[in-house]
Amino acid sequence: MVRVxxxxxxxxxxxxxxxxxxxxxKGKEDAKKVANYVSKFVRVERILHSGKLRAVQTAEIMxxxxxxxxxxxQTDTLEP
Numbered sequence: 001m002v003r004v005x006x007x008x009x010x011x012x013x014x015x016x017x018x019x020x021x022x023x024x025x026k027g028k029e030d031a032k033k034v035a036n037y038v039s040k041f042v043r044v045e046r047i048l049h050s051g052k053l054r055a056v057q058t059a060e061i062m063x064x065x066x067x068x069x070x071x072x073x074q075t076d077t078l079e080p
Contacts, residue, residue, distance in 0.1 A: 005042060007034065009058040023057045031058045035065035046070035050078040 010027030023031065044066050049059035051074040063072045 009054040012054040020053045022053050031061040035062045039065040044068045047072045048075045
């Protein structure tokens with residue numbers, strides 16, 4: 001059975017503040033809290049992200065806690 005879990009990226013800076021829209025300090029901290037909580041209940045093989053900086057940062061934070069054996073990778077299927 002395949003299960004898919006979806007998570008939104010953490011809080012990002014505004015486009016006016018930084019066009020790349022990286023995570024804010026709060027966004028990083030919130031992502032860490034969610035990742036640490038979820039890691040108690042969920043095992044994942046791989047984490048996919050859209051390639052946007054805020055999504056990459058969130059995926060890497062999630063991977064630190066979830067330790068997916070197949071790692072983290074970008075996919076074009078998550079674009080709007």
